[in-house]
Amino acid sequence: xxxxxxxxxxxxxxxxxxxxxxxxxxxxxxxxxxxxxxxxxxxxxxxxxxxxxxxxxxxxxxxxxxxxxxxxxxxxxxxxxxxxxxxxxxxxxxxxxxxxxxxxxxxxxxxxxxxxx
Numbered sequence: 001x002x003x004x005x006x007x008x009x010x011x012x013x014x015x016x017x018x019x020x021x022x023x024x025x026x027x028x029x030x031x032x033x034x035x036x037x038x039x040x041x042x043x044x045x046x047x048x049x050x051x052x053x054x055x056x057x058x059x060x061x062x063x064x065x066x067x068x069x070x071x072x073x074x075x076x077x078x079x080x081x082x083x084x085x086x087x088x089x090x091x092x093x094x095x096x097x098x099x100x101x102x103x104x105x106x107x108x109x110x111x112x113x114x115x116x117x
Contacts, residue, residue, distance in 0.1 A: 004033050006101055012094030022089035024077060030097055031073045034104075038066045057114030065107035073100040 008030035015022075045051065045063055053059045076096010083089040 004030055006098075008094070008097050010094075012090045012097065015090045020086065020090070022080070022083070022086040022093075024081060024089075024093060027077050027080065027093040027097060031077055034070060034073050034100060038070045041066055053114070055114030057110040059114075061110040062107050062114065065103045065110060069100040069103035069107065072096050072103060076100070 008026045011026050042063065050058055050062075073096055076093050076099065080089045080093035080096070083092055
């Protein structure tokens with residue numbers, strides 16, 4: 001999943017550099033993949049009983065960062081469609097996806113650190 005989001009972000013920055021017409025298809029696909037991943041993670045979180053985990057990182061930080069990633073991707077996509085230029089649209093959408101990727105990486109790190117406790 002992280003590879004798809006990273007690829008979409010890099011593609012967006014390349015398209016912005018080349019000043020291509022803004023077509024949000026790549027960003028929408030990456031956001032849908034992120035949606036599915038977060039939904040699956042939340043199902044595992046609830047059904048697996050992780051809300052009662054002894055580590056606060058697993059209990060709170062991991063799902064909060066996943067939801068933050070989701071919000072960043074959706075806001076970046078929404079704001080990109082309102083930009084006046086194609087370059088600004090690509091940069092905004094790619095920026096939202098790259099912020100989402102950072103949040104996902106922090107969520108993974110939080111879960112890894114919390115599970116070792």
